[in-house]
Amino acid sequence: MRDHLRFTRDLIRLRRDLPALRSDNVHAFYQSNSHRVIAYHRWREGSGDDVIVVASFAETTWTGYRLGFPAPGFWKERFNSDVYDHWVNPQVAGNGGGVFAEGSGLHGFATSAEIVIPANGVVVFVKG
16 A cells, blocks of 8 residues: 555645646547557646646557657656556666657647557656
């Protein structure tokens, strides 16, 4: 139960630290039934606070999964649920702290990046 408590506390802290997660602006820009992946964008108007949340409901870790991002540059991985699998998971499927959005536009966004999505997991990116 300690891992679950830590997970819940960290999610609450993440929501408190990122005002975009509390805004009314939500755009679910990607979903794949076959891969069981959904992605959405949260933001605060005029602030530059953008958050990308990606969730996988598949038993497979997806690597090199290309998704759209609203702006080019470095996007920090602020949350990765795979870390909490046997705290601290020694074999985290993640993005090494972040990704560079420098690919061509995708899903209605100006650019894109290849990301790792852990099996049955959630990753959260912020512009950094």
